[in-house]
Amino acid sequence: MLSVRVFFKKQGALSYISHLDLNRAVLRAFARSELPVVYSEGFNPHPRLTFSQPMSLFQESLTEIFDFKVDPDIPYDEIQNKLSAALPKALEITKVAAPVKKLTEITYALYYITIMGDTAKVADILKGEIVVFRSTKSKSEYVDISNQIKSADVINIDGGVRIEAVLSTSPTDYLNPQYIIDYLSKNIEAFDSKILRVKMYDSDMKEFE
Amino acid sequence: MKFNLNLFEKILNNVDKPGRYIGGEFGETVKSKIDGEVSVAFCFPDTYEIGMSNLGMKILYGALNAEDFIRCERCFAPWIDMEAQLRENNLPLFTLESKTPLSEFDVVAFSMQYELCYTNVLNMLSLADIPLLAKDRDESYPLILGGGHCTYNSEPMADFFDIISIGEGEIVLPSLMGLYRQCRDEGVLKQEFLQRATKVDGMYVPSLYEVEYKDDGTLKSFTPKNGAPAKITKAIVENLDEAYYPSNPIVPYLSTIHDRIMLEVFRGCIRGCRFCQAGMVYRPYREKSADKLNLLAVDCVKNTGYNEISLLSLSISDYSELPKLTDEMLKWTDEKKINISLPSMRVDSFYKDLMEKVMSVRQSGITFAPEAGSQRLRDVINKNISEEDILKACDVAFAGGKDAIKLYFINGLPTETDEDIVAIPQLAKKIVDHYFASPYRQKGKSISVTVSVSCFVPKPFTPFQWFGQNNIEELIRKQKLLSTSIESKRISHKWHEAKVSRLEAIFSRGNRRLSEVLVEAHRRGMRFDSWDEFYDYSKWIQIFDDCGVAMSFYAEREIPFDELLPWDHIDCGVSKEFLIKEAKKSIEGTVTPDCRTQCSGCGANKLGGVRRCCL
Numbered sequence: 001m002l003s004v005r006v007f008f009k010k011q012g013a014l015s016y017i018s019h020l021d022l023n024r025a026v027l028r029a030f031a032r033s034e035l036p037v038v039y040s041e042g043f044n045p046h047p048r049l050t051f052s053q054p055m056s057l058f059q060e061s062l063t064e065i066f067d068f069k070v071d072p073d074i075p076y077d078e079i080q081n082k083l084s085a086a087l088p089k090a091l092e093i094t095k096v097a098a099p100v101k102k103l104t105e106i107t108y109a110l111y112y113i114t115i116m117g118d119t120a121k122v123a124d125i126l127k128g129e130i131v132v133f134r135s136t137k138s139k140s141e142y143v144d145i146s147n148q149i150k151s152a153d154v155i156n157i158d159g160g161v162r163i164e165a166v167l168s169t170s171p172t173d174y175l176n177p178q179y180i181i182d183y184l185s186k187n188i189e190a191f192d193s194k195i196l197r198v199k200m201y202d203s204d205m206k207e208f209e
Numbered sequence: 210m211k212f213n214l215n216l217f218e219k220i221l222n223n224v225d226k227p228g229r230y231i232g233g234e235f236g237e238t239v240k241s242k243i244d245g246e247v248s249v250a251f252c253f254p255d256t257y258e259i260g261m262s263n264l265g266m267k268i269l270y271g272a273l274n275a276e277d278f279i280r281c282e283r284c285f286a287p288w289i290d291m292e293a294q295l296r297e298n299n300l301p302l303f304t305l306e307s308k309t310p311l312s313e314f315d316v317v318a319f320s321m322q323y324e325l326c327y328t329n330v331l332n333m334l335s336l337a338d339i340p341l342l343a344k345d346r347d348e349s350y351p352l353i354l355g356g357g358h359c360t361y362n363s364e365p366m367a368d369f370f371d372i373i374s375i376g377e378g379e380i381v382l383p384s385l386m387g388l389y390r391q392c393r394d395e396g397v398l399k400q401e402f403l404q405r406a407t408k409v410d411g412m413y414v415p416s417l418y419e420v421e422y423k424d425d426g427t428l429k430s431f432t433p434k435n436g437a438p439a440k441i442t443k444a445i446v447e448n449l450d451e452a453y454y455p456s457n458p459i460v461p462y463l464s465t466i467h468d469r470i471m472l473e474v475f476r477g478c479i480r481g482c483r484f485c486q487a488g489m490v491y492r493p494y495r496e497k498s499a500d501k502l503n504l505l506a507v508d509c510v511k512n513t514g515y516n517e518i519s520l521l522s523l524s525i526s527d528y529s530e531l532p533k534l535t536d537e538m539l540k541w542t543d544e545k546k547i548n549i550s551l552p553s554m555r556v557d558s559f560y561k562d563l564m565e566k567v568m569s570v571r572q573s574g575i576t577f578a579p580e581a582g583s584q585r586l587r588d589v590i591n592k593n594i595s596e597e598d599i600l601k602a603c604d605v606a607f608a609g610g611k612d613a614i615k616l617y618f619i620n621g622l623p624t625e626t627d628e629d630i631v632a633i634p635q636l637a638k639k640i641v642d643h644y645f646a647s648p649y650r651q652k653g654k655s656i657s658v659t660v661s662v663s664c665f666v667p668k669p670f671t672p673f674q675w676f677g678q679n680n681i682e683e684l685i686r687k688q689k690l691l692s693t694s695i696e697s698k699r700i701s702h703k704w705h706e707a708k709v710s711r712l713e714a715i716f717s718r719g720n721r722r723l724s725e726v727l728v729e730a731h732r733r734g735m736r737f738d739s740w741d742e743f744y745d746y747s748k749w750i751q752i753f754d755d756c757g758v759a760m761s762f763y764a765e766r767e768i769p770f771d772e773l774l775p776w777d778h779i780d781c782g783v784s785k786e787f788l789i790k791e792a793k794k795s796i797e798g799t800v801t802p803d804c805r806t807q808c809s810g811c812g813a814n815k816l817g818g819v820r821r822c823c824l
Contacts, residue, residue, distance in 0.1 A: 016227035021462040025235070028460055028514030032235075045546065058222055086514070088235040088462075192219070 001038060002073040005099040005209075006083065010061040013090040019054035025088060026066060033086035035079060038069040052103055052200065053169050056178060061197035065208075067099055100209040107203040108150055109169035111177045116160035117190035123154040125187055126163070132179045145183075148175035160192075169200065212303055212310050220294040228463045229257035230291060232283070232305030236459040236513070238270070239306050240280040245394075247386045249273055249281040250304050250314040250351070254321065254329035255739070257285040261459065262467035264521065265357060265378075266320055271455035272379040279386050282306035282314075286329045286737070287336070295336060302336035311337035315389065317351045318382075319370075321359035324716035325709070325739035327366055330355075331731040334369070341728060343371050343416055348399055352389065356382075360413075361443075361490050362669040362776035365716050365723035367415035371403060375779055376411040376443030377476075379453050385409050407437050411444030418778065420721055426762055428720065428773040442780040445493070447817045449476065450501045456508035460515070469517035469550075470509040472502060474534070477813070478523040479804035479822045480555075482580070483591045483795050484619065486668035487523055489788075490781045492813035494804060494822040499530035503537040510547060517548045525551045526558035527805075535566045556602035557594050564609050574613030575606045581622060582632030588798045589624050591672075591791070596636065603640050607649040613657045614640055620687045620704075621665040621679040623795065630687050633660060634695045634702075641699050661703045662691060664710035668717050669776045670783060672791035677765040678714040681707050708746035712738065714764040720775035723763075726756045782813030 014022070030037045030047050039045040052065040070079065080096040087093070115122070130146045148168040155162045167175045181193045200208040221227040232239075242248070251270055253260030260266060260283075273281035282304035287295060295302065301310040311317050317339070319330050331341055334353070340346050343353065355363060356374040363373045374382060388409060392402040403414045417437035421429040433439050446452040454473070461468070477494035478487065506518055518538070522528065538549055549567045556577045579599055581587045587594060603614060618633050637658045644656040664684050667673050679687070684707035692702050716723065730752050737743040753760050768774070770789050777785070787810065794801060801809050804822035814821060 013231045013233040016221055016231050017462045018228070021228060021464070024464070025460075025462055028235070031514030031516065032511065034511075039546075057227070088233060090233050 001069050001071040003069050003099050004067065004076070004079055005097055006066050006068075006080075006093055007095040007097075008064050008066070009092045009094060010055065010059075010064045011090075011092075012060075014088075015058055015060045018057055019051070022054075022091075023049065023051065025091070029083060029086040029088075029091075030068070033082040035074070035082055036070050036072060038071050050103055052106055053109075053171065053174055055195075055197060056176060059177070059195040059197065063094075063197060063200055065103065065200075067103060097209070101202055104171055105202050106200050106208050107168070107170045108166050108201040108205065109197050110199040110201070111163075111165050111167060112196040112198055113163040113165060113177055113180060113193065114157065114160060114196075115163070115181060115184060115190045115193040117184065117188055119154060119156045119161045121188045122161045122163065122184060122190070125184060126152045126154065126180075130180070130183050132183055134179070145175055145179055148173065149180075166201070166205075212308055213298075213300065214308060216298055216300060217303075217308065220291075220298055220300070223294055224290045225288065226257075226463065229285065229288065230305065232308075234459045234461050236457055237306060238274045238281070240274070242280065242307075245390065246278055246280050247316065247390050248309075248314045249279060249316045249318055249386065250284050250309075250311045251281050252284045252311070252317060252319045252330075252333055254286050254319055254326040254333055255737075256288060257461075258463060258465045260285045260320075261461050261463075261465045263320065263322065264471045264473060265322070267455045267458045267471070268453065269320075269356075269378050269382060271458070272453040273382060273386070275453060276383050276386070278390060279383065282309065284311060284333070286333055289737070289743075292332070292336065301338050302333055312339055312351060314351045315393075316354055316386070318354040318356065321355060321357040321363070321366070323739060324359055324365075324713050325744075326359075327716060327727055328730050328735045328738055330366065331369065331727060332736045335731065341731070342368055342724075344368075346371075352399070352402075354385075358487070358490075361486070361779060361781055362717065362719070363413075363415075364721050364775040365719035365727060367721050368724040369727075370415060371399070372406055373413045373415065374411055374444070375413055375441055376781075377446050378411075378444070380446055381410045381412070381444040385412060404435055404437070407441075411441065413441040413779070415721075422720075422722075426722075426759075428775060431773065431775075431778055433778075440778055440780045442816070443490075443782065445495075445782075445816050445818060446476075447495075448819045449473075449495050449497045450819075454505060456505055457512040458509075460513050467519065468515075469519050470506070470513060470515045471519050471521050472506055472509065473497070474502060474520050474522040474525060474528050475820075476522070477822070479527050480524055480593065481591055481791070481801055481803065481809070481811075483589070483672040483791055484580075484622065484665060484668070486671050489670045489783050489811075491523065492782050492811060493816055493818045495818040496529060496820040498820065499534040499537060502534055506538055507541070510542075510545065516546060517550060518542070519550045519552055521552065524555055526555050526563070527803075531563070535563070539566060554602075555594065557598040559602040559605055561605050561608060564605055573611060574615060575611050576615040576617065577602060578617035579636065580617065580619050581625075581629060582618065582634075582636050583629045585798060586622060586625060586629045586632075588800050589795045590619075590622060591795065591800050593800055593803065596639070599636070600639065600643050603643055604647065604649070607644060607647045610649075610651070612644075612651070612654055613659070615659040615661060616640075618660060618662045619665050620662050620691070621684050623665075623673055623676040624798075625687075627687075627690060630690050631694045633662070633691055634700060637695070637700045638697055641697050656699055658697075658700045659703060660691070660695075660700060662688065663705040664707050666710050666714045666717055669774070670779075670781050670788070672788050672795055674718070674774070674788065675768040675770060675792055677767045678711065680761070680765055681711060684710070706741075706744075709739075709744060711760065711764050712746070712749060715760055716763075718763050718768075718775070722758060726753060726758050729756055782811075782816045784812035787811045
C-alpha cells in the first residue's frame, strides 16, 4: 500500500466550487482514473480521501492538498498522469509525492489578502485588537482574532493593499481570512477583496510537505 | 452588449451557488469559434440543477457538438439573485462554455419540458435583449428554436418561436443546422429559410399558419400558407441502437437532481394509460438491445466516474430483455461498487428476483402508482392492474424488508365519484392490514404508507384531452374528503397544489390567444412558476382577468369530439380516431390490453422503428 499526497491549485472556476462539491469531483476522478484507490472497510465502503483545511467559496489557493492510498504500489509520476487526465481541467496538480508529515500538523498558512483601501489605515487597524463576531455550530461569541495572526505585512499596491499574513490554520485553531476582510470593511472604506492562500507551514514555520 | 468578464467575476461573489454559472465541468465541450460554423445556445428554462438532469439536453448537446460545423453551448435560467445582478450591471444572459451573450449566437434553442417554464423562456429572452415576439425580430437576431415535451401543443408559445421542433431531435436538429448553414452561404433571408425548414422532419413554423376563431373562442380554422404542410409529423429515431447516445456526458460539480448515469432503455410505452401524455406521444415503442445497453453502461461508468446507473424509460419492467440486461450488468457493477436503480416499476411486474438484483439494501421504501383507488376507476383510466396485483407487489416489498410504501394517485379523473376518492385510503388501509398479517412482518417493526395525490390535468394527445379539469373548489373538496377518510395513523397524505395544476391545464390545452397572457405575465415579473416560493396564483388570476381571457375555458371545459383542437395540425403518430375510441371506452369502463398482448391499432407504427411492440 502506498500513501499519496497530491498538491493542487484551487484557482479561477474552482474557487466557485464548495469543498463538498470538490470532494465529490475528486472521488469521481478516482473512479475515472481507474487507479487502485484504497477503500474504507465497512457497510458503505468509500475511498479514503482527506483534504487539508478547506477554503471557503471564492477563496483561491496555490497550495491545496489531498491524501489517499493506492494498493498495489505504482510510481508517483504515473499517478499524477492518470489523475490529471481524469480531473476537470481547472484542477491543476502541481506535485504528487509521499506525505512527509500528517495533514493535522499543518499549523500556519501564508495568505495574500488584497483589498482596495488606504494602506496606512489598514496597517493601523491590523496593529490593534480585532474583535469579530464568530458563530460556530456550538456557540456564537465576540472574539479577538489578533492572536491568530502570526504576522501581517501590509504592502502598497496599485489602488489598494496586499496584506501578506501568516494565519493559524490548524484543525483546532483555524482563522478564516474572511474575518479580517469583514473587520476592515466595517471600520474603513475597503472593497473588492481577494484571498489567496500561498503556502502552508508546520509548527516550526517550515513549508509543509 | 459586450460581455464584461471582470464584471461577471465580481457579481459571482454576490450570488448563491456561483457554480451554476461558470461551466468548466468535466466532460464539457468547449469549441473555438470557426468560420462557417453554426453556433447554438441551448437553453433550459429552469435552474442549472434541473436542466443538467435532463436527458434530452444531454443527448442534444452531444449530438449537436458531434458535428464539426456546430458549436453548441449551454445556458440555464439564472436564479433570482443572479438575474438581479445581471440587470443591475447591464450584463446580458450568456452561455456557460464561452461566456458569450445569447444574442451573438446563430440559433437560440429552448427545451420546454413543462408548461410552467413558459414565463422563464420569456424572461431569458428578455435577459438576452432579444425581442419576445418572432414578428419583432429582424435578420440581426438569432433564430429562436423550441423543442421538448411541451411542443406537442406549443400554441401558447407559438408567437415567440421561429421554429418548433416536434419529436425526437438527435437526427433532425443537425440536419436543420446544416440547412441553416447552406441558406446563410446562399445569402437566403430568414423568411425563405423558414419555408425551406418545413421540409425537415418535425419542423413546425408557427408564422406560416393563419388562425381564425369562432365567437365562442373555439378554433374556426387553422390554415397553412406559403406551401407549409397541413400536418407536421413528429420526427423519430427509427433505430435506437444506431442513434447517437451521450456516453460521456458532462459531470457537474454541483449536485443535480438526477446525479447519476441515465441509461435510456426504450422509448414509448406499451400500456396506454388514458391520462398519460408521455405514453401516447412517445410511441411507437422502440427498444435498445441489451447488448448495446451493457456496452453503453460500461462506457458511461468509465467516462463519468458515477457509481449509480439508472435504467430509464416509461415503464422499465416492460423491457423485453430486462433479465438479460440486469444479469449482464451485475457481472461487473457489483465489483465496481456501482448500483443499478429502476425508477419506474409497475406492480404487476415487480417480482422478487428483480428486486434483489437492483434494490439497494439501504432504501427502506418503495413507490408504486395505482393512480386510482377503486377498480372501477382504474379500469376507466386503463391502468390494467388489480388490487391483487398491488397487494402481491407489496408482499414482494415486505419480503425484501421494505417497511415504507409510497403510492401515487390522481384526483379529479373523468367519471370520478366520492366513492372512488374514499377508496384511496381504503386501499392504503388494506396494505397496512396486509403487512400485519404478512409472514414477512419483522418483529417490532411497523409500516408506513404514504398516499401522494396529484390533480388530473387533461393533456393533448391523450384519450382524456376532451375532458375538463375539476374546478379548484372541487379539487380542494376532494383532497379534504380524502384526508378525513384516513383512519390509520400509519397512513400519511401528501397532495399537489390544485392552483398549480390549474395553470398547467390552461397552458396544456391552450391556443395562441394565451401568448398575450404570457407577455403580460412576463411584464409583471412572473417566472419560476414551477417553484412553490414564486408561484402566485392570485397574480395569475389578475393577469387573465386583465387580459380578458377566461381560465375556465381552457381548464374546465369539456370539449366535443368534433371541435377543431389547437394541436390538430400536429401528428404525433397516434391517430385521433384511436384517441376518440379510447375516450369512449373509458366512459364505459372498458379496458384495452397492452400493445404486446394485442395491438389496438393506435397508428404510431406508421412512423417506423425497429424492435417495436408488434411487427
